[in-house]
Amino acid sequence: xxxxxxxxxxxxxxxxxxxxxxxxxxxxxxxxxxxxxxxxxxxxxxxxxxxxxxxxxxxxxxxxxxxxxxxxxxxxxxxxxxxxxxxxxxxxxxxxxxxxxxxxxxxxxxxxxxxxxxxxxxxxxxxxxxxxxxxxxxxxxxxxxxxxxxxxxxxxxxxxxxxxxxxxxxxxxxxxxxxxxxxxxxxxxxxxxxxxxxxxxxxxxxxxxxxxxxxxxxxxxxxxxxxxxxxxxxxxxxxxxxxxxxxxxxxxxxxxxxxxxxxxxxxxxxxxxxxxxxxxxxxxxxxxxxxxxxxxxxxxxxxxxxxxxxxxxxxxxxxxxxxxxxxxxxxxxxxxxxxxxxxxxxxxxxxxxxxxxxxxxxxxxxxxxxxxxxxxxxxxxxxxxxxxxxxxxxxxxxxxxxxxxxxxxxxxxxxxxxxxxxxxxxxxxxxxxxxxxxxxxxxxxxxxxxxxxxxxxx
Amino acid sequence: xxxxxxxxxxxxxxxxxxxxxxxxxxxxxxxxxxxxxxxxxxxxxxxxxxxxxxxxxxxxxxxxxxxxxxxxxxxxxxxxxxxxxxxxxxxxxxxxxxxxxxxxxxxxxxxxxxxxxxxxxxxxxxxxxxxxxxxxxxxxxxxxxxxxxxxxxxxxxxxxxxxxxxxxxxxxxxxxxxxxxxxxxxxxxxxxxxxxxxxxxxxxxxxxxxxxxxxxxxxxxxxxxxxxxxxxx
Numbered sequence: 210x211x212x213x214x215x216x217x218x219x220x221x222x223x224x225x226x227x228x229x230x231x232x233x234x235x236x237x238x239x240x241x242x243x244x245x246x247x248x249x250x251x252x253x254x255x256x257x258x259x260x261x262x263x264x265x266x267x268x269x270x271x272x273x274x275x276x277x278x279x280x281x282x283x284x285x286x287x288x289x290x291x292x293x294x295x296x297x298x299x300x301x302x303x304x305x306x307x308x309x310x311x312x313x314x315x316x317x318x319x320x321x322x323x324x325x326x327x328x329x330x331x332x333x334x335x336x337x338x339x340x341x342x343x344x345x346x347x348x349x350x351x352x353x354x355x356x357x358x359x360x361x362x363x364x365x366x367x368x369x370x371x372x373x374x375x376x377x378x379x380x381x382x383x384x385x386x387x388x389x390x391x392x393x394x395x396x397x398x399x400x401x402x403x404x405x406x407x408x409x410x411x412x413x414x415x416x417x418x419x420x421x422x423x424x425x426x427x428x429x430x431x432x433x434x435x436x437x438x439x440x441x442x443x444x445x446x447x448x449x450x451x452x453x454x455x456x457x458x459x460x461x462x463x464x465x466x467x468x469x470x471x472x473x474x475x476x477x478x479x480x481x482x483x484x485x486x487x488x489x490x491x492x493x494x495x496x497x498x499x500x501x502x503x504x505x506x507x508x509x510x511x512x513x514x515x516x517x518x519x520x521x522x523x524x525x526x527x528x529x530x531x532x533x534x535x536x537x538x539x540x541x542x543x544x545x546x547x548x549x550x551x552x553x554x555x556x557x558x559x560x561x562x563x564x565x566x567x568x569x570x571x572x573x574x575x576x577x578x579x580x581x582x583x584x585x586x587x588x589x590x591x592x593x594x595x596x597x598x599x600x601x602x603x604x605x606x607x608x609x610x611x612x613x614x615x616x617x618x619x620x621x622x623x624x625x626x627x628x629x630x631x632x633x634x635x636x637x638x639x640x641x642x643x644x645x646x647x648x649x650x651x652x653x654x655x656x657x658x659x660x661x662x663x664x665x666x667x
Numbered sequence: 668x669x670x671x672x673x674x675x676x677x678x679x680x681x682x683x684x685x686x687x688x689x690x691x692x693x694x695x696x697x698x699x700x701x702x703x704x705x706x707x708x709x710x711x712x713x714x715x716x717x718x719x720x721x722x723x724x725x726x727x728x729x730x731x732x733x734x735x736x737x738x739x740x741x742x743x744x745x746x747x748x749x750x751x752x753x754x755x756x757x758x759x760x761x762x763x764x765x766x767x768x769x770x771x772x773x774x775x776x777x778x779x780x781x782x783x784x785x786x787x788x789x790x791x792x793x794x795x796x797x798x799x800x801x802x803x804x805x806x807x808x809x810x811x812x813x814x815x816x817x818x819x820x821x822x823x824x825x826x827x828x829x830x831x832x833x834x835x836x837x838x839x840x841x842x843x844x845x846x847x848x849x850x851x852x853x854x855x856x857x858x859x860x861x862x863x864x865x866x867x868x869x870x871x872x873x874x875x876x877x878x879x880x881x882x883x884x885x886x887x888x889x890x891x892x893x894x895x896x897x898x899x900x
Contacts, residue, residue: 230795234774235730287772342822342852368823376826379770416770416823442772450772475775478728510775511725513851582852584822 215459218293218497222452225283225291230446233285233292234476238444241282242482245274254526255480257518260618261525261564261611265327268529271481275488275530276300284493287442288449295496303496309536311464311501313363314408315434318399320362322502322572324536327529330604333566336363336436336574337592339542340413342584343367343634345374349394350640351587356402357643358593360600363436364399365410365574367587377414384415388424392431409435410466410574418453426461436466439498443469443508444476444486447497455498467494468504468540471527473519474511480519483507487527491539502538502572505531512625513580515544516557521614524561525568525607532569540572541565543595548579548631549588549638550649553621555656560614562595563602563665567610573599578631585633590645590653598660601667613663673701677710677742682718684734686741693745703749711739711746712788719783723871729775736782740791760787760874761813761881764806766794767850768827773820776850779870780818787874800831807844814845814877822852829861832888836862845880845887849873855894864889868896 228237246252249270262268283294295303309324322334337355343366352366371377372387391414399407411431412420424430425437437458441451446469458465471487473480487507494503507515507523515524524541531539543561547553558576565573575595579586602610634640637649645653661667673696680692696706718735721727763784767777774796781793792810794802807815817828828848835841847865848858849872858866864887867876872895879893 230774235733239728239730340823370822377823378826378830379768379824414823416821442774446772448772472729472775474725475729478730479725482728510729510779511723580851582822583854 213459215456215499219452221293222286222289222291225286225293227290228285228292229290230285230287233446234444237282238476238486239478241278242477242485245278245485246481249274251481253481255519255522257522259611260518260521260614261567261607262522262529263607263611265529265533268526268533271484271526272488272530272534275485276492278485279489279492282445282489284497285446286448287446293447293497295493299496300492304492304535304537307495307537308501309538311538313434313436313464314406316406318404318406320408322538324532324538325569325571326532327569328567328604328606329569332600332603333570334362334572335360335596335599336365336410336572337361337576337595338365338367338587339575339577339581340365340368341578341581341587342370343587344585345369345371347585347634347640349398351589351634352395353398353402354589354638354640354643355592356398356404356407358589358596360593360596362596363408363410364395365413366395368414370584379416380419384417384419385423387414388412388420388422389430392424393429395431410438411435413438418450418457421454421457426458426463433461433463436502437463439465439467441467441469443472445490445493451498459499464501465499466502466540467498467500468506470506470508473507473509473523480523484523484526484530487523488530491531491537495537502540505539505541505570508544512546514546514625516546516561517622517625518618521560521564525564528565528568528570538571540574541570542573542577543575544577544580545575546580546625546628547621548583548586548629549591549634550632550636550652551629552652552656553624553629554578554591554631555594555653556617556621558591558595559598559656559660559665560617562598563605563610563613566599566602567605567607580628583630585635586630588634588638588645588649589643590638590649594653597667598665601665605665609664613665616663670699670701673699674706674710677706678714681711681735681738681742682714684731684738686734686737689738689741690745693742697746697749703746706746707743711742715739715785715787719871729779732782733778736785740785760789760878762790762792762810763814763816763877764792764794764803764810764812765816766798766803766818767796768817768819768824769797769799770824770827771819771821772796776820776870777818780816780849780873783870783874784877789874789877800827800834803831804834804840808840812844813881814847816847816873816877818850819853820851825852825857828863832862841888842886847876847880855892855897858892858894862888863892865893866895872896
């Protein structure tokens with residue numbers, strides 16, 4: 210019997226060095242961040258006046274510091290209070306082995322994501338939406354509406370709030386059920402939208418591993434040509450939920466799409482600290498979680514967003530650092546806060562998504578309409594807009610994207626702290642005919658024209 | 668050493684987030700005869716207000732906030748037994764059991780609220796993240812808590828908030844403890860739907876919310892929740 214590679218990681222999650230979550234959070238992470246920021250002279254590097262970094266040498270220094278931090282720290286398994294450390298040889302081997310190209314979906318509808326560098330003309334592919342909760346009666350049409358957006362490359366869709374009227378509750382059997390039922394619907398919807406081979410991302414409606422067990426890679430569920438979404442806690446932490454999902458995905462031969470945000474204002478402190486933590490986290494996903502596509506996600510806890518100046522800067526440096534120094538398939542998310550039916554949502558998208566794409570990420574997902582907080586505050590139109598921006602911005606220079614960011618940020622940055630939540634999907638989108646309602650369509654047309662005028666080739 | 672020096676020493680220990688030195692510094696001040704009420708007010712509550720503002724301004728970050736909150740809690744635990752129950756009530760706003768609901772490992776928002784509550788004079792039992800409804804209720808009973816504060820970042824975990832309120836009702840305990848809710852997906856309307864007593868939009872709202880709930884003069888449950896920080900349409 211061949212021993213699976215993951216067994217070494219599982220062993221460390223049970224027998225690695227003991228460390229409490231509290232010590233990890235308030236001592237080890239801040240100490241490691243402080244050391245690396247000083248060693249590599251990175252303190253105060255964030256430049257809010259130029260939110261998109263244009264200094265390649267700075268990005269490379271961040272990469273070196275983040276790489277060292279990954280080796281120094283490892284990840285904490287918060288279920289067991291054990292540290293999963295990896296050696297330099299293990300990290301390098303995992304980064305070498307990670308795919309630099311991946312096909313999601315099948316046939317003509319499939320999407321190929323490829324490793325990129327900043328301003329790479331190969332498109333940063335886009336998956337929509339994030340797992341915003343959606344009422345059961347609205348979910349099928351809304352998901353089909355997203356699948357019908359031609360620019361959207363990969364379908365994720367929102368989270369089902371209930372299944373056959375029963376609330377989906379963490380750890381309850383309703384999670385296993387929703388995993389399976391949502392997967393079946395997902396596959397049917399792709400056919401109805403005329404894109405049967407479109408790639409997908411799942412499972413999203415269940416927060417625990419039961420969704421994956423019920424809905425990914427088993428007969429009748431999401432196929433292994435879809436990505437298996439495995440999110441885990443920040444900073445640099447995993448748990449048994451995460452590892453269950455990893456083991457299940459490996460068991461069925463699927464593709465692991467991992468992610469966890471680094472938090473500006475959280476344990477790593479300032480934007481520079483979050484960049485370091487994010488790079489370390491992105492790298493460690495390969496040896497520890499055997500990721501195929503890994504994250505480079507940033508969140509600013511002061512704004513519950515990342516489309517503010519500090520957040521944009523941190524996203525840009527992180528993705529430049531990763532894409533310039535590895536061949537990984539890195540992933541980024543623009544975390545909008547405004548809702549459907551507001552121009553601010555489109556402006557936030559314009560700045561956030563273009564930054565990720567031009568900085569070299571291979572893959573991006575979104576939107577997080579209305580901060581992803583509210584049931585049914587999501588429409589297909591902004592999903593399509595995100596994908597259009599991602600594709601169009603891919604080949605732009607960092608200078609151009611910085612120019613766009615500087616022109617557009619003043620249109621929305623004052624409202625980030627207290628955003629307009631907008632309207633529910635039924636108020637802005639005709640779900641029978643899959644068309645935006647006139648007012649929302651007009652906002653889209655106007656912002657799109659503004660973006661074109663600023664030099665985004667939409 | 669003068670009384671002022673003892674107060675300053677404790678203030679410094681707390682400002683440095685030195686949990687290990689917080690108890691000895693507090694005990695030294697008590698042993699030297701410093702009035703315990705004055706210690707709470709000048710060495711703990713005052714500086715903690717400043718810390719809250721520094722966090723809001725981005726001058727300090729979450730690790731410092733938590734360390735300072737922990738040091739303040741340790742010092743309070745030493746000082747409070749030396750003052751009368753009446754004075755304790757005056758200096759402690761009440762006892763809050765707080766946690767992130769089952770299924771949600773996001774700890775940060777809850778930790779900020781927890782630190783804010785401690786900084787403004789509440790006794791806080793922090794249950795951590797991924798807390799089951801049963802454990803919330805058990806802790807509230809064991810700790811004789813005045814308030815259960817529930818947080819989440821995941822909309823998919825929200826039904827469990829309703830489960831806590833329902834279980835309190837079904838077990839005849841709803842009139843013994845207030846329930847306040849917050850976190851990313853939580854809205855004032857939803858707080859009202861599940862029968863919560865209060866909603867706070869962000870961490871800074873939490874202390875104000877809990878204080879308003881406890882000083883309302885009404886027993887739980889409220890007919891409608893107190894709302895601080897509504898969302899903009």
